[in-house]
Amino acid sequence: MSMRKKDAFTLIELLTVIAVIAILAAISFGITSGVYQRQARTKAAAELSALSAALESYRAQYGTYPITNDPGVMLKALANRVKWDGPSSDDTVNISERRPFIEPSKYDIAGTGEFWNDTQTLVDPWGNGYHYEFSTGSSWKRFGFILFSDGPDGTSAAPVDGIMNKDHADNADNIYAGSN
Template identity: 25%
Template sequence: MSKEVLPGSCRGVCVKRLTNCIGAWHKSRYTGFTLIELVVVFGLILVLSGLVLSTVGYVRKKGARARAETEIAAMAAALESYKSDYAAYPRGNADLSNTTPYDTDTLDPVNNVNPAATPIPNVYTKASLYLYKQLSGDSAGNRQVTSKSYFTFKPNMLYPDDQTQDVQYIRDPFGNSYGYSTKKASDPSANGYNPTFDLWSTAGVAQSPTPAPPATLQDLWIKNW
């Protein structure tokens, strides 16, 4: 019995078709990602996202510190202008009463270290409000200037944001009350740093880092001493 042999042209066509079929099958089999490839891709995405977020957080914090330094320097300059007129730095109570001890003498920059506590400590807000009233010329705290102004506060420096409400305190870029104290000025033997006034932002730090340095919260503050 004789065997039939396909012509060369037919054999070429069959081989080509078979090759195409195998190639198509191979391509369809490896078109999608494997589980390992997906895990690697998602891992890289998470790492890159973490780097971006940490960088953004660092930039924001650095910007807030720079703004606080500028605001403290500007308020300190305004306090010098105030002293030129009154021969003394502002020292008193938020309600402008003569009751002692004054609010600005009560705030202690050595021991009253956390304005971010809930509720915000009155020692911070009262001293801050008194400073606002003296520098702004808004003695009622209702955002209406009625006397000489030594400093123009931007809306984002005052709490609350609602411009129709009375001011409660001067707000630092970290959302807390600025600290203002005349404790050392009232009593040289008392806690405090400057014999004139202490003005600071706690920079949003509520507790000392571990391990030190820095050894104290005050080392992390933005301050005029």
């Protein structure tokens, strides 16, 4: 009786190798998607922090935050593309010569035309627009602004009297900045 030399892998050995490769691929996919979500949340928090600082600088110069609830108008105000008509306004300075509070090219912007166009707004890492709300009205319990991202799920519950309900299910993954 002669012994034959084994020339090939058995079906069981091939299936075992394929299963191990599939498990390793699934693990690496899970790790990389988690890294992406953490990176996106970090980017949104950093952008909101920078926008919040720009809004504070705007208030220091003009005495109030941009008086609008439209994030596109807020973008134009922080880029100094909106003429200020307040009491401390310097009408002799051309708008394009004023120092911007933000550099729009460092942010993701959705819309058409140039960055100071009314149809443009800042977007978060998930492609949703950032929210900006401002009120000087006495109906708000606190004065100032609310600046936030809807987060990965793209949903949020509206603020009531200038306060976000962070316990609401739609606000669970939101990212906030602001003075309230």
